[in-house]
Amino acid sequence: MAFRLYWLLLAVFLASCSGGSDSGKSDSTASSGTFTTPAPKPVQPVPGSAVFAYGLHDAVDRLAVSETPSSKAQTINLKGNVIPFTATAGHMIAYDWESAPPKPADLAGLDAQAAIFYTAYTRDDLPRETRPVTFVFNGGPGGASAVLDLDFLGPKKADPVSPELRLLDNPDTLLDKTDLVFVDPVGTGYSTAIRPHENADFWGVDSDAEVLRDFITRYVNLTGRQSSPKYIYGVSYGGLRAPIIGRRLIESGSRDYMAGPDGKPANILAGLILNSPMLDIKTDCSRSNFSCGGALPTYAMVAAYHGKPAGRQGLTAEDLTTADPASVAPKIARFLSDVRAFATTFNSLYRAVFPGVSQAASDRINWDAYLKAPNWSVSDAGQPNAEDFLNRLYTLTGIGKPYQKGDMPKDNPWIETPNLNSLQFLERFDPAQGKLFINDGRKFLPRQTIDPMLDRTDIYYDFIKTYQASFMNYKPTSEYLGLNGRIIDNWNYLPDPRLPGAERRFATSLPDMAFALTLNPSLKVLIQHGYYDLNTVFHQTELNITRAGLAVKVPVKTYEGGHGILPGKTRSYEHVMQDLDAFYAQPQTNMIAALNAPLAGGDSHE
Secondary structure (H helix, E strand, C coil): CHHHHHHHHHHHCCCCCCCCCCCCCCCCCCCCCCCCCCCCCCCCCCCCCCCCCCCCCCCECHHHCCCCCEEEEEEEEECCEEEEEEEEEEEEEEECHHHCCCCCCCCCCCCEEEEEEEEEEECCCCCCCCCCEEEEECCCCCECCHHHHHHHHCCEEECCCCCCCCEEECCCCCCCCCEEEEEECCCCECCEEECCCCHHHHCEHHHHHHHHHHHHHHHHHHHCCCCCCEEEEEECCHHHHHHHHHHHHHHHCCCCCCCCCCCCCCCCCCEEEEECCCCEHHHCCCCCCCCCHHHHHHHHHHHHHCCCCCCCCCCCHHHHHCCCHHHHHHHHHHHHHHHHHHHHHHHHHHHHHCCCCCCCHHHCHHHHHHHHCCCCCCCCCCCCCHHHHHHHHHHHHCCCCCCCCCCCHHHCHHHHCCCCCHHHHHHHCCCCCCEEECCEEEEEECCCCCCHHHCCCCEECHHHHHHHHHHHCCCCCCCCEEECHHHHCCCECCCCCCCCCHHHCCCECHHHHHHHHHHCCCCEEEEEEECCCCCCCHHHHHHHHHHCCCCCCCCEEEECCCCCCCCCCCCCHHHHHHHHHHHHHCCHHHHHHHHCCCCCCCCCEC
16 A cells, blocks of 8 residues: 555655665554544645646746645644644745845735745644744755654654554654744645746755745744744755755844734744754765765774674674663763774875875875885874774774785775775675665665665655645645655755855855854754764764864764664664753753763764
C-alpha cells in the first residue's frame, strides 16, 4: 500500500546537502494518547487551487492560488497532559516587501512572487504574545518539509506496524515548547512561483532566503503573531538557508509588519536551530581540495562503532551499541579530544605538503617527497614523520594497514589519497560488507546500490496527501513533491551582490550568522550534529564556527546519531530534548551555560 512506502522513504530520507538525508522511524510503542484517526470525511479541493508544477520554468497565475486554509481541531496527550491545538494547511502568497512602501495599506500593487505551502500546528488556547512560533525548513536544497513533521517534530507519528494511516501521539514533538510552521520552499511540496516569476528565480542562496523571509512576514501579518518570539529550524542545507533568512528578517526589522492585535512591538527573531548543518560548502572536502581533517573525528567514531581497528584507543563497539549512553559519554569525550588534536595536526600538515594532491601523479610532488623522507619536518615544530602519521590514520579509521617502508600507493589507501573525503571513505571502509550509508556510517548499503542521498530522482509523497486529508481536512489537486531532484543541480550559490559582504558569502552563511548576531546580540543559536554523519561532519562545523569567531555564542552539540538528529536513530534522544528545552526556555547567556555544562547531553565543544 502507499502508506507502506512512507516507512521506506522515512528510513532513508531527509533532504540534504548531498541530495538527501537520513531519517528514521521512532519506536512503535504507543503513547498514552494513542488514537486511530477516523475515516476521512469527503473533502473538496480548496476553490481556486492550482495544479502546481515544479520544473525550472514553471509557474502559476496569481488568480489560480487560493489562500483559504483548511483547519481542524486536534489534541495530543503529552507528558500526561491533554494539549489542544489546531492543525492547518494551505498556501500563502509571498509578496516582495522590499519594493513596497512601509506597511502598505493593501496588496493590490505588490509583486506576488510565489505561492508557499505550509502546515501549521498552533496552541490557540495560549496567549500569542508570549507563545513562540518556529518556522521549519528541510534541506537539499530541494527537500520539502513533510518528513520533518510526521514522526519527527510534529505532534503525530505513524504506527509502523499498521497497513493503514494510524496515528500515534509523538512524545518528541516540539509542540509543548513552540507552535510549529512547516514550510515548503519553491519547487517542493505544493509550492511554486507566480507568473511572471518562475521557479528557478528562487533557486539560489539569496533569492530562496528572501522569498521565504517574505512568506514569514506574510504569515505573521495574517495570523497576528507580531509579538510572538520567532525561531527558525533548519536541517542540512538549512545551515545555509536559516542564517540568511534570519539575517534578512533582522535587517528588515518591523518595517513590513502590520500592527499586532495586542499593540505590542514586533519580536523579529529570537533564535536559530541548525540540525546537521552545512555552513560553508567550500570547506566540504568532498567538493574541493580543502583539508579533510575536519572529517577525521567522524571517521574515527564510525571505525569505533564497527569495532575496527584493533587499537581503538579506549572506545569499543560495545560502548557505542550496548553500553548505557550516559556512562559512555565521558569516554567519548576523551576519545574525541584526542582525535580533534590529531585533526589539528592533519590540517597543519595539509597546508605544508598536501595542496594540490589528487589522483594525478603530477600533483603528488610534495606528498611523495614527504613519504620518501620519513624524518622530514616543516617549519612548524612537532609535525610527525610520515610513518607515524600514516599509522595514526590507520589506527583511527581502520582503513589501510600499518605502514612499511617502501609501501606504494597501491599498498595503502592513505598513501594513494592522503586527503580521503567522505565519499572515498564510505567506499573503502569495508568493501566486503558493502559501502557505508553517507548519512549514517553505522549502516551499510550493497555496493551496487545508489545511495538514496545521492539520487536525483523526484520523490512524491502519497502518504502526506492521506495524512493531510484525514488530519486537517486538506485535499489538494496536485501531487506532493517530497524531493525535487532538479533543484540541487540547478542551485545558484552566488550571493546577491547588493548585500553587504557579498564577496565573502559564496556558498557560506557564516558571515550572515555573524552579522545577525551583531544586529541582535541576544540572538540564540544552537547547532546539533551526529557523530556518524558522513554528509555534514560535526568537527568541520566546530572549526568553521571557531574560525568565524562565533564559538563563544554558538554552542555545537554532538550526539550518537547520523544526519538529521531525530528519534529512533539517536541514542539517548532525551539529551537532544533537554538541550532544546534549555534553548527555548532560557535567555542566550543562561542557555549557553546550560548547553556547555560538562556532558550535559552530548560531547559539547566550544
